[in-house]
Amino acid sequence: MSNSVLIAIDGSPGSDRALQYAKDRAKLGGAKLIVAYVIEWSPYSFNTPEENAERHMRREQEIERATSGVVAPAAALLQAEGIDCETVVQHGPPAETLIRLAEQNDVKQIVIGRRGQSGIKTLLFGSVAGNLIQTSPVPVVVVP
Amino acid sequence: MTKILSAFFAFLLLSLPARAGFDDTINELTAPIASAIGSFVFFKIPVLGAQLPVVVLWLVIGAVFFTFYMGFVNIRGFKHAIELVRGDYADPDSPGEVSHFQALATAVSGTVGIGNIGGVAVAVTIGGAGATFWLIVAGFLGMSTKFVECTLGVKYRQENPDGSVSGGPMYYMRKGFEERGMGGFGRVMGTFYAIGIFIGALGIGNMFQSNQAYVQLNTVAGGGLDGLGWLVGLILAGVVFAVIIGGIKSIARVTEKIVPFMAIFYCLFAIIVILMNFTSIPQAIANIFSGAFTGAGVQGGAIGALIIGFQRAVFSNEAGIGSASIAHAAVRTPEPVTEGYVSLLEPFIDTIVICTITALVIGTSQVADPNFAGEATGVAMTSAAFERQIGWFPIPLAFGALLFAFSTMISWSYYGLKGWTYLFGEGQMGQTIYKLIFCAFVALGCMVQLGPILDISDALVFLICVPNILGLYVLAPIVKREMTSYMARISSGEIRKFDH
Numbered sequence: 012m013s014n015s016v017l018i019a020i021d022g023s024p025g026s027d028r029a030l031q032y033a034k035d036r037a038k039l040g041g042a043k044l045i046v047a048y049v050i051e052w053s054p055y056s057f058n059t060p061e062e063n064a065e066r067h068m069r070r071e072q073e074i075e076r077a078t079s080g081v082v083a084p085a086a087a088l089l090q091a092e093g094i095d096c097e098t099v100v101q102h103g104p105p106a107e108t109l110i111r112l113a114e115q116n117d118v119k120q121i122v123i124g125r126r127g128q129s130g131i132k133t134l135l136f137g138s139v140a141g142n143l144i145q146t147s148p149v150p151v152v153v154v155p
Numbered sequence: 156m157t158k159i160l161s162a163f164f165a166f167l168l169l170s171l172p173a174r175a176g177f178d179d180t181i182n183e184l185t186a187p188i189a190s191a192i193g194s195f196v197f198f199k200i201p202v203l204g205a206q207l208p209v210v211v212l213w214l215v216i217g218a219v220f221f222t223f224y225m226g227f228v229n230i231r232g233f234k235h236a237i238e239l240v241r242g243d244y245a246d247p248d249s250p251g252e253v254s255h256f257q258a259l260a261t262a263v264s265g266t267v268g269i270g271n272i273g274g275v276a277v278a279v280t281i282g283g284a285g286a287t288f289w290l291i292v293a294g295f296l297g298m299s300t301k302f303v304e305c306t307l308g309v310k311y312r313q314e315n316p317d318g319s320v321s322g323g324p325m326y327y328m329r330k331g332f333e334e335r336g337m338g339g340f341g342r343v344m345g346t347f348y349a350i351g352i353f354i355g356a357l358g359i360g361n362m363f364q365s366n367q368a369y370v371q372l373n374t375v376a377g378g379g380l381d382g383l384g385w386l387v388g389l390i391l392a393g394v395v396f397a398v399i400i401g402g403i404k405s406i407a408r409v410t411e412k413i414v415p416f417m418a419i420f421y422c423l424f425a426i427i428v429i430l431m432n433f434t435s436i437p438q439a440i441a442n443i444f445s446g447a448f449t450g451a452g453v454q455g456g457a458i459g460a461l462i463i464g465f466q467r468a469v470f471s472n473e474a475g476i477g478s479a480s481i482a483h484a485a486v487r488t489p490e491p492v493t494e495g496y497v498s499l500l501e502p503f504i505d506t507i508v509i510c511t512i513t514a515l516v517i518g519t520s521q522v523a524d525p526n527f528a529g530e531a532t533g534v535a536m537t538s539a540a541f542e543r544q545i546g547w548f549p550i551p552l553a554f555g556a557l558l559f560a561f562s563t564m565i566s567w568s569y570y571g572l573k574g575w576t577y578l579f580g581e582g583q584m585g586q587t588i589y590k591l592i593f594c595a596f597v598a599l600g601c602m603v604q605l606g607p608i609l610d611i612s613d614a615l616v617f618l619i620c621v622p623n624i625l626g627l628y629v630l631a632p633i634v635k636r637e638m639t640s641y642m643a644r645i646s647s648g649e650i651r652k653f654d655h
Contacts, residue, residue: 052250057260057415058253058411059261059411060482061569063253063257063486064319064321064484066252066485067253067319068318068319070252071318073251101251103247103250103251111247
């Protein structure tokens with residue numbers, strides 16, 4: 012059985028704390044970390060023709076920004092500590108995409124940061140952590 | 156700045172009485188031009204006592220040919236089209252690109268416009284109930300034409316240096332004809348189409364829309380906006396200006412999100428009205444079928460009803476015009492033919508579903524009370540049919556009409572722009588000039604009568620069917636080859652659904 016952990020980051024303070032937590036755990040247990048950045052995206056949104064025509068260009072830009080701004084620095088930090096890690100940047104609905112990545116990589120655990128959003132916002136938009144906990148096939152750690 | 160603005164508004168207010176006659180002047184100026192263009196494009200040949208415009212015949216023959224040539228792809232490809240839109244074949248490992256659903260939604264909100272509300276009323280007024288039958292037949296055949304043009308739109312699109320894409324008939328004619336050794340002819344056709352779509356965008360996707368939005372607003376206001384078309388026009392043009400020149404994308408984005416819900420809302424209430432008229436339903440349906448083959452009371456009889464039905468169907472679903480292939484070209488797919496399948500749902504949604512529902516609302520009202528709309532035509536007639544049962548409905552209908560008109564104008568401003576940039580290059584200066592012209596026509600649309608606008612719009616739009624369908628004939632074998640190979644790989648299991 013693999014000894015890997017999926018850590019979801021987005022560059023927010025919550026995700027920094029999650030990364031810190033995962034790093035400490037990985038060091039203790041010798042786990043491999045899979046660092047994932049999910050760019051929120053839905054195939055069922057409504058766009059103008061212009062947005063569609065520019066979509067491919069924007070997608071590349073989004074991936075580039077996530078990689079160079081958030082994922083690459085996180086990977087560098089982990090590697091400096093001698094932790095084995097892999098990175099992935101992907102578009103999709105956050106919770107579902109994380110679960111798919113978890114299944115594909117056969118991870119033992121998913122670690123995410125808490126967003127700490129208000130009740131009304133969660134009611135309207137749902138929360139990634141909430142969805143993940145309800146549907147994940149592996150244990151989920153939500154770092155406050 | 157505020158001083159200038161207040162001075163401007165003061166001037167507008169003071170000049171109101173003088174301006175009331177302004178709309179009439181514009182009308183007098185445009186009417187003769189419209190009828191001249193109209194009679195040129197709609198060159199008619201007498202068939203069994205009816206006047207058949209050659210261009211309508213051209214479209215019908217094209218649609219029938221593609222339906223047979225592609226082996227009734229409009230029926231056989233329908234289930235596959237839904238599977239594609241649902242994302243069954245989307246690779247979960249490469250998300251983030253334009254999905255089939257998004258391309259379809261964008262193209263549909265470009266085609267679902269006032270034509271679905273007002274255009275159908277025009278068809279029923281001139282062509283009788285029977286025109287509805289031919290409208291549905293035209294929608295059904297148009298699915299095959301869409302399939303061919305949208306497959307080509309993706310196959311021969313152009314990737315710009317900045318990573319964006321441009322596609323549409325001008326590109327498939329240029330590149331596709333070159334492949335078939337007719338490069339020179341393809342360039343001429345591409346240019347002709349680009350000119351056509353650029354000018355046509357000012358009619359079907361612009362003046363007709365703003366005109367009918369104004370008419371419905373005026374109906375709701377109880378005629379309070381009589382003679383103020385220029386003011387409504389200026390406001391509408393101002394909002395369009397803010398989006399396409401000012402780059403205020405949020406307005407467009409909000410509209411794009413509301414329009415699908417408005418369409419569902421519209422259909423829902425239309426069905427309610429039809430059900431409220433339930434005693435009239437059998438007679439209304441009987442009228443549609445009998446009218447289709449006898450053409451009772453219609454000039455030119457059954458043929459007359461057929462002509463009107465086809466004309467209005469194309470005006471609404473745009474099959475054969477090639478505009479949708481510009482919108483569909485944005486999808487990145489290794490199989491261009493998948494976009495063809497998806498696009499065949501457009502005439503289905505637009506014409507077979509929404510137009511038919513509108514026709515039934517009007518038809519059942521007519522059975523119950525032949526004089527329900529008085530003198531009203533176009534969108535005002537549809538509005539009256541709703542009002543008979545649901546008194547407050549004209550108000551949300553006016554709001555919906557305004558949104559439909561707006562989203563169609565935004566889509567068409569893009570289609571026209573693609574024609575313009577094909578001709579004059581991607582330069583910013585040129586694009587701004589085009590967009591300014593577009594805004595001016597939005598305002599103009601509210602100042603003239605529906606009759607001349609319909610003449611100009613129809614004429615311009617049908618004019619671009621000529622090069623487009625000619626191009627489709629030449630390139631159809633390529634589409635057929637792609638379709639056959641794709642279907643073979645689906646049945647062999649080489650192309651499979653993904654587990655989601």
